[in-house]
Amino acid sequence: MNNKMPVTSFGWAxxxxxxELRMDQKTxxxxxxxxxxxxxNLIHGTRRAHRYRxxxxxxLNIDDNDYKEASIL
Known part of the structure; x- marks a missing residue:
């Protein structure tokens, strides 16, 4: 059974x-x-984390307002 959370639209961004920056998440x-x-948490939408969002x-120069996610579990 796959327990992974799907990636949100903000996560895909x-x-x-x-x-594009040729950088991995860890770096x-x-x-x-x-x-x-x-x-x-931001990629999978499992927690709001407003400060880090x-x-x-x-x-990353992403317009946060373009990615309003559905309610978090």
């Missing part, structure tokens, strides 16, 4: 931008002092 987190678990959106 993060992943796409990281690919991104280390360079910008973001806990890897928080980035994962704004920080990640600003760093």
């Amino acid at each position: 993060i992943k796409q931008r990281l690919v 991104f987190c280390e360079e910008h002092n973001i806990p890897p678990s928080r980035l994962s 704004k920080k990640v959106a600003a760093i």
Whole structure:
């Protein structure tokens, strides 16, 4: 059984931008002092993490307002 959470639209935007920058998630987190678990929360929508969402959106130049997710479990 697959227990993984699906990737949200904001999560896909993060992943796409990281690919464009040729950077993996671990390196991104280390360079910008973001806990890897928080980035994962943002990608999968398992936690709101507002502070990190704004920080990640600003760093990656993603318009946060374009990705309003459905309610979190």
